[in-house]
Amino acid sequence: MMAEPAEIQSILGLDVSRDTVTLCDGRRHTVTVANEADALRAALQPYQGTTTLAVCEATGGYEDILLGVLLELAIPAHRADPAKVKAYIASFGKRAKNDPIDARWLSRYGCDRATTLPRWQPADPTQQKLELLVARRLDLVAMRVQEQNRLKAPRSRLIADNIRDHLAELERHIEALNAEIDTLIGESRDLALRAQQLRSVPGVGPVLAPLLLAVIPELGTLNRRQVASLAGVAPHPKDSGKxxxxxxxxxxxxxxxxxxxxxxxxxxxxxxPLAVAYKALLKPAKPKRVALTAIMRKIITIANARVRDAVRHQNEIGKINA
Incomplete structure (x- = not known):
């Protein structure tokens, strides 16, 4: 049983690198151990069953072993956004940086915000695989654009055949990923339901629907302002005085x-209806980019609402059948 936020009494800062993890329990003393399950288990064993919160940063996957051991020992953890931690440290005017210093700052960051930090939970394996497949597809599409631009360059004639071969190979990999993504979504009842609702929104096609499922898994649990902010289409004020x-x-x-x-x-x-709304926005001489941004916001808010309603309906049917 993991400790509730109000019960947390001590913070364990953990700075993760590829080979090592540096621990700081709130005091000046730090200890560095290998980033391996056995070493981490031995170092974290004394904190099992205590009211301790472990705080580490997202490091692109190097923290996975640590989080797995923390879950095994039932020690609650928070995986911090590195940008937020960096801004927190900068607010004190500090510049020094090494692994022990970073571990101390993570501990202090956790002490100041323990009651508001969300607890890390392991990702669903299907959702995790979808995220990896979609991320890989984005990488390959970016590579394809780069190669297409190289092919258009005036001095590319001597290597044009090589570029075309690479483009053909990229196309094959992208098509294979598309098929794998479709199969994965089709095999999951929850993902299939969400994808069906997303595809019912005007403008949402076979590329955007899996992208939304992978990048915004919270879709359907947020309000319209939160989902617009996550999608980067929320208008932020910039006022000062008059x-x-x-x-x-x-x-x-x-x-x-x-x-x-x-x-x-x-x-x-x-x-x-979105096309009608777009034309209505243009009538008061509103710039096209502003009108398009409004439509983008409508798309994501409609998608969020439809997923929310579909999931609620499915849950209600499940309760009735149970």
């Missing part, structure tokens, strides 16, 4: 906004 500047849409998960832009273009050219 100065009122145009609101800008920034932040969010960077993979979503470009795909939403394409979806908005497709929706605006079709025969659907």
């Amino acid at each position: 100065a009122n500047w145009h609101r800008s849409t920034t932040g969010g998960r960077r993979q979503i906004r470009p795909a939403l832009f394409i979806a908005a273009l497709a929706a605006c050219r079709g025969d659907n």
